[in-house]
C-alpha cells in the first residue's frame with residue numbers, strides 16, 4: 001500500500017520490532033514529536049502519531065478512523081469477530097451485555113477472590129525473597145494472576161484452570177511471535193493458534209450448560225449466553241470469540257502491567273517509600289506506572305474515505321495509522337516532566353486504556369487487580385530491588401518486561 005498523501009510529510013524508517021527500540025522507545029518518540037507528531041514509517045508502511053491530542057481526536061472519530069477493516073486479521077486471533085472490530089450499533093449492543101459486570105461497584109465484590117489469588121502466589125515468593133533468593137517474578141508471580149481471575153469470572157471449573165492457563169499463556173506468547181521474523185516466532189504463532197482453537201472449543205462446549213443459569217452461579221459466559229441480544233443477533237462464533245477475547249485482551253496486558261509495577265518501583269525506591277508511608281496512594285501509583293510505561297503501547301486505525309486528516313496531513317483512504325499511546329502518555333504538552341516517574345503528580349487521564357468507543361472494557365478490573373497486587377506487595381515484601389537487566393523482547397504493541405529478576409532490598 002503506497003502513501004497517497006499531501007505533497008509534504010515527514011518520513012521515518014525504523015523497525016518497531018528492534019529490541020533496542022522496544023526496550024527504550026522514548027528517544028524515537030521525541031524525534032517523531034520534533035517532526036510535528038505525525039510521520040510515515042516507510043519500513044512498516046504505516047502512519048505514526050505521537051501527540052496526546054491528535055491520538056484522542058482519532059479515537060473520538062470512529063466513522064473516519066475505523067477498526068472494521070482489521071476484522072479479518074482480528075477474527076484469526078480470537079477465532080471469530082468481536083466487539084473490538086465493529087464500529088456500529090452491533091458493537092454497542094455486544095459491549096452493553098457485559099458493561100454492568102465491569103463497573104467498579106460490581107467488581108468490588110471480587111476483591112476477596114482477587115486478594116486470595118494474589119496472596120496464594122505472593123506468599124511463596126515473599127518467603128523465598130526473605131531467604132535471600134532471587135526470584136523471576138513474571139513466570140512465578142505476575143503472569144498467572146489475571147488468568148486465574150478471568151477463569152473465575154468466566155466460570156471455568158477448578159479442574160480446568162491449569163489447562164486454561166496453558167492456553168492463555170500460549171495465546172499471550174503468540175503476540176510476541178508476530179514480532180519475530182524467525183522460526184521461533186513461527187512456532188509461537190502456531191502454538192497460539194492451536195491454543196485459541198482449543199479454548200474456542202472448550203467455550204463452545206460450555207455454552208449449552210450456561211443456557212439455563214442458576215441464580216447464584218453468575219459468570220460472564222452465562223451472562224452473554226442468556227442475553228436476549230446474543231440469542232437473537234450474535235452467531236455462536238461471535239459468542240465464542242467474544243469470550244476468548246477476554247482471555248487474550250485481559251491476561252497478557254494485565255500481567256505486563258503487574259510486572260511493570262514490580263520493575264518500576266524497584267527502580268524508584270524514593271517513590272516506594274512515599275507509598276509505604278501512605279498506602280492510600282496505591283491506585284495513584286498504578287496509574288502513574290501505567291502512564292509512564294503504557295502497556296498497550298500502540299493500537300491501529302484505518303482511514304475511511306477521503307476526509308481523514310491528522311493535524312494538517314491528509315491520510316489516504318484505507319491507509320493504516322499506528323496510534324503511539326506510549327508516546328502520547330509522555331507528551332510534554334500534557335504532562336510536566338513527562339519522563340519523570342512521580343506517583344504524586346497531578347492526576348490527568350492518560351490513554352493507556354485508549355479512549356472513546358473502544359476504550360478498554362476491562363479497565364476497572366485491571367486497575368483493581370493492580371491495586372490489590374501493589375497493596376499486598378508493599379505489605380508483604382516491603383523493599384525489593386532488580387537483580388538483573390530487564391528484557392522487553394520484540395513486542396512493542398503490548399509492551400512489558402518478559403523477565404524481571406528481583407531480590408529483597
Ligand code: HEM
Pocket residue numbers: 067083084085095150245246247249250251253254257295296299300352353354355357358359360361362363365366
Ligand atoms: C492493563 C491491562 C489492560 C490494558 C493496558 C488494556 C488496553 C486496552 C486498549 C488500549 C483497548 C482499546 C483497543 C483499541 O481501541 O483498538 C482495549 C480494549 C478492550 N479491552 Fe482491554 N486492556 C487491559 C485489560 C483488559 C481486561 C482485564 C479485559 C477483560 C477481562 C479487557 C478487555 C477489553 C475489551 C473487551 C476491549 C474491546 C472494547 C471495545 O471494543 O469496545 N482489557 N484494552
